Amino acid sequence: MKRRTTSSTTEIxxxxxxxGNAMSHDMIQSSLDSKVDRATIYRVLNRFCEDGKVHRxxxxxxxxxxxxxxxxxxxxxxxxxxxxxxxxLQCGTVECLDRELSIPLPEGYVAKVHNLVxxxxxxxxx
Amino acid sequence: MKRRTTSSTTEIxxxxxxxGNAMSHDMIQSSLDSKVDRATIYRVLNRFCEDGKVHRxxxxxxxxxxxxxxxxxxxxxxxxxxxxxxxxLQCGTVECLDRELSIPLPEGYVAKVHNLVxxxxxxxxx
DNA sequence: AATTTTACTGCGACACAGTTGCAATATTAC
DNA sequence: GTAATATTGCAACTGTGTCGCAGTAAAATT
Numbered sequence: 576m577k578r579r580t581t582s583s584t585t586e587i588x589x590x591x592x593x594x595g596n597a598m599s600h601d602m603i604q605s606s607l608d609s610k611v612d613r614a615t616i617y618r619v620l621n622r623f624c625e626d627g628k629v630h631r632x633x634x635x636x637x638x639x640x641x642x643x644x645x646x647x648x649x650x651x652x653x654x655x656x657x658x659x660x661x662x663x664l665q666c667g668t669v670e671c672l673d674r675e676l677s678i679p680l681p682e683g684y685v686a687k688v689h690n691l692v693x694x695x696x697x698x699x700x701x
Numbered sequence: 702m703k704r705r706t707t708s709s710t711t712e713i714x715x716x717x718x719x720x721g722n723a724m725s726h727d728m729i730q731s732s733l734d735s736k737v738d739r740a741t742i743y744r745v746l747n748r749f750c751e752d753g754k755v756h757r758x759x760x761x762x763x764x765x766x767x768x769x770x771x772x773x774x775x776x777x778x779x780x781x782x783x784x785x786x787x788x789x790l791q792c793g794t795v796e797c798l799d800r801e802l803s804i805p806l807p808e809g810y811v812a813k814v815h816n817l818v819x820x821x822x823x824x825x826x827x
Numbered sequence: 828a829a830t831t832t833t834a835c836t837g838c839g840a841c842a843c844a845g846t847t848g849c850a851a852t853a854t855t856a857c
Numbered sequence: 858g859t860a861a862t863a864t865t866g867c868a869a870c871t872g873t874g875t876c877g878c879a880g881t882a883a884a885a886t887t
Contacts, residue, residue: 577834678819685821692816698810744846
């Protein structure tokens, strides 16, 4: 399945690049200039994840957030981004912290996805 | 609002104690002997969380898991349990890892909730 | 440049998790 | 035993994310 570039894909990718933070579907939808269907946004984002262009974090609010991390751009093929995200309970911003931490697992355990989110108040809101 | 002990509350608490792992709502419902309404289970669990009897983890599947951690029983009042959970993608088990890690946050940031979940395959399933 | 191929989109419907209002019930206090 | 009120069950509802399908548009082919 070859990928095609459409106005939706470029707009969404540009938006994520410009933002720098992790964005939820509804953040993306309301930030887009043109009207793009909900389902399309989800499909675009899922494709980006498959292609390693973007990674997904699930917040403690149960919602998915999508981000292009500047510092993990180099190693795109690594599915398991083991850095931490911070979600502000006040302003809703979800940012990547540049903390790379290696967590030793018990014998016989294999890690596939790291979902590490700390929620609280960012420096703007605390 | 004083709390009352009912058959639902004791059954659910006993179940979580016996299990030792973090359980989702549907795991709990199917494990209960008596039929308890979905909404009731959620309400009971939310009350337990408020009272600090139980803590909540949100998996990268977006679902809530509830657990009584043996090792964090001592410091009940601490809302922010900063230990890590492991969710097996095969068998669905969600367990507490005994790793306590302190994550330094940037200046001005205040942590309220730690939601640290690693998904993969446990030693039984890998 | 026109045509074909097929990836992508929009719409609607759906599945699921979790919450809430309300009347009925059961627990606790008196 | 009776009164006060926390809890329950039911139904309805919200919100997130997915899927099938027909129509559209990007890319390849001619």
